[in-house]
Structure formats: C-alpha cells, structure tokens
Amino acid sequence: MIIKKYSDVKAEPVPESGAKKATLRWVISEKDGAKNFFMRVFEIEPGGCTPLHQHPWEHEMFVFQGEGSIVREGKEVNVSEGEVIFxxxxxxxxxxxxxxxxxKLICLIPSRK
Structure with a gap:
C-alpha cells in the first residue's frame, strides 16, 4: 500500500501542444506498482486550458477544487467542485x-493505452 500527499509529487507542465497554464502530477503510476490505472492531478490556472484532443481510451475525472468548463462536441459545459466527468x-x-x-481535478486513465 502507498499513501502520500498529492502535493508532494512534482507538478510538471502539461506537455501537449496547445496546453496553457496547466500542470499535472502523476500521483499513482507504474513507479508505484500500479498495473491497471494511473491517477493524475491536473491544476489549471485562471485563463489556462488543456489542448483540444481525443484518444482511443476512456477516462474519468473528479473536480476537487474550483470550477472550469469542459469542451465537448463544440460546446462548453461548466463543472464545479464535487462533480465527476466521464x-x-x-x-x-x-x-x-x-x-x-x-x-484542480483528478484524472484516471488506463495504464495500457
């Protein structure tokens, strides 16, 4: 078992082109022995964003601080603390x-994309 504070994991800039004022922390990954899912924490500053993108795997998110918007099918939907997104x-x-x-949001992705 591993227990740690997410804030102890180094925040890195979101590497994809088009990201702005956004960082991520790989809080649970293969380094921790995870075999099926990885957990990331995204922190997006005011005026920031992730790039518009798609991929062949699902993921789940949980907003644990603040509010933001999710762009899907060309429309923006506001989300706030306590909401989950599939x-x-x-x-x-x-x-x-x-x-x-x-x-701030938690994002789960499969370990094998």
Missing part, C-alpha cells in the same frame, strides 16, 4: 478555466 473513447474534449481561481 469521457468515452475517441470523444474530442478539452478542459478550460475561464474563472478566477485554480481548477
């Missing part, structure tokens, strides 16, 4: 933060 495989999506406080 993104099916191949659905184009983006996370934005048009608000005044940092958006």
């Amino acid at each position: 993104i099916p495989p191949d659905e184009e999506h983006q996370v934005k933060n048009p608000f005044s406080k940092t958006l």
Whole structure:
C-alpha cells in the first residue's frame, strides 16, 4: 500500500501542444506498482486550458477544487467542485478555466493505452 500527499509529487507542465497554464502530477503510476490505472492531478490556472484532443481510451475525472468548463462536441459545459466527468473513447474534449481561481481535478486513465 502507498499513501502520500498529492502535493508532494512534482507538478510538471502539461506537455501537449496547445496546453496553457496547466500542470499535472502523476500521483499513482507504474513507479508505484500500479498495473491497471494511473491517477493524475491536473491544476489549471485562471485563463489556462488543456489542448483540444481525443484518444482511443476512456477516462474519468473528479473536480476537487474550483470550477472550469469542459469542451465537448463544440460546446462548453461548466463543472464545479464535487462533480465527476466521464469521457468515452475517441470523444474530442478539452478542459478550460475561464474563472478566477485554480481548477484542480483528478484524472484516471488506463495504464495500457
């Protein structure tokens, strides 16, 4: 078993082109012995975003601080603290933060993409 504070894991800039004012922390990964799922924490500053993208795997997100918007099918849907988001495989999506406080969310992805 591993227990740690997410804030002890180094935040790295989101590496994909089109990301702005967004970092991620690989809080559970293969380094921790995870074999099926990885857990990441995204922090998106006001005015920031992830790139608009899609991929062949699903993922799940949980907003644990702040508010933001999810772009899907060309429309923005606001999300806030305590909400969960399911993104099916191949659905184009983006996370934005048009608000005044940092958006923090947990994102789960499969270990084998």
